[in-house]
Amino acid sequence: MHTTKEAAAALNISPSTLGKYVMALEGAGFRFESGKRNARLFDDKELATLRQLIDTAASQELPPGQAANAIGQQAYISLIEDRLASIEQRQDQLMALYDELTVRISRLPAHHIPDYTPPSFLFFSRPKAGFLRFLSK
Structure with a gap:
């Protein structure tokens, strides 16, 4: 200094x-x-x-x-360009991981791939409470 x-x-x-x-x-x-x-x-x-x-x-x-x-x-533009380059690099890394995961999932036998359907209790209608019940009458 x-x-x-x-x-x-x-x-x-x-x-x-x-x-x-x-x-x-x-x-x-x-x-x-x-x-x-x-x-x-x-x-x-x-x-x-x-x-x-x-x-x-x-x-x-x-x-x-x-x-x-x-x-x-100039410094601000340089900073923005550096951050964009960093984001693009991270995006490339994520896309490579996604591609690798896709390949691994495609190699799994069908009986090992879990069923991702939502549980049935999410589809039941819920009773309206309080003010909303009053409005629906």
């Missing part, structure tokens, strides 16, 4: 400029860890995000707030 002074030195910017960039990123939804007395601490991933903000702002000639929003949108 790096202090504000160390992070600013690593990014070749002043601590006050770092504070402005951090506020821009926090406005876009990013969260930074705080240490004692609410002093911000930065890990390598957060330094990379700050470097991306600086590069995006410089290359696209954007103010820090707009660059932070652009980075936030």
Whole structure:
């Protein structure tokens, strides 16, 4: 973890400029860890995000707030894509299990496959109670 002074030195910017960039990123939804007395601490991933903000702002000639929003949108889209890929992978695993189960069931002799008809007591009409009985009269 790096202090504000160390992070600013690593990014070749002043601590006050770092504070402005951090506020821009926090406005876009990013969260930074705080240490004692609410002093911000930065890990390598957060330094990379700050470097991306600086590069995006410089290359696209954007103010820090707009660059932070652009980075936030990219991160959000990347997160959604990762989650969709995870869901698709899980779906493929479930389909493989379903196919395997279908094959195993088809190999069972007919007398080993249980009868899944619902029990007969579920089909008896139940007497209506209370207010419903009053309405049906």
